[in-house]
Ligand SMILES: [Zn+2]
């Protein structure tokens with residue numbers, strides 16, 4: 001399995017950080033979690049296989065997590081010769097299909113027509129979705145917007161949890177407990193803390209409970225980048241911590 005943080009930025013346009021997007025590749029599965037602005041371009045820039053994405057999972061409907069969905073679908077249809085014919089699955093929390101209908105209204109009725117054939121799945125939190133033999137996606141409700149979820153991908157001897165945007169939540173920490181990789185948003189410094197985002201110390205607090213083998217931080221607004229993020233996390237969590245950048249990768253052996 002290879003995990004790549006494609007976009008480590010936020011709603012604030014940034015010269016070196018595309019908006020939210022994390023890619024997880026394992027066997028026949030290429031799962032993109034969130035697709036904010038510049039994520040598809042960043043994949044092309046890094047030579048990553050955007051035409052071969054099999055699943056896109058949306059954590060919530062904020063534009064910095066969804067605005068490149070249409071870019072990706074248009075790329076598959078109009079940016080490849082011949083157009084992509086392999087089906088793809090678009091997943092999101094309840095309410096996702098109505099949001100895609102809204103995109104259809106903006107971009108034209110054809111947005112969701114084949115090619116490629118697109119399946120739209122509204123995933124209920126706690127209901128596993130099979131991505132492939134022995135590999136499942138599951139969601140967990142998190143405090144950010146009404147629909148916001150975190151995702152877990154597990155099977156083949158490992159489990160990866162991606163928080164999406166979230167505030168502090170012991171429930172999320174418990175759900176993520178013992179995972180191999182925990183990708184957490186790390187939006188704001190203590191001085192700007194909000195109940196719907198995490199600070200480095202709150203990431204440390206969450207990781208102290210979850211005890212992932214590796215903590216990966218993403219979704220940095222500029223003010224938090226002025227802080228010593230890893231030192232603040234280390235006040236609570238003693239394990240390995242990475243502040244991700246666009247294109248950072250980690251590989252885990254499949255069993
Ligand atoms: Zn965001």
Ligand SMILES: [Zn+2]
Nearest residue numbers: 060062144165
């Ligand atoms: Zn958000």
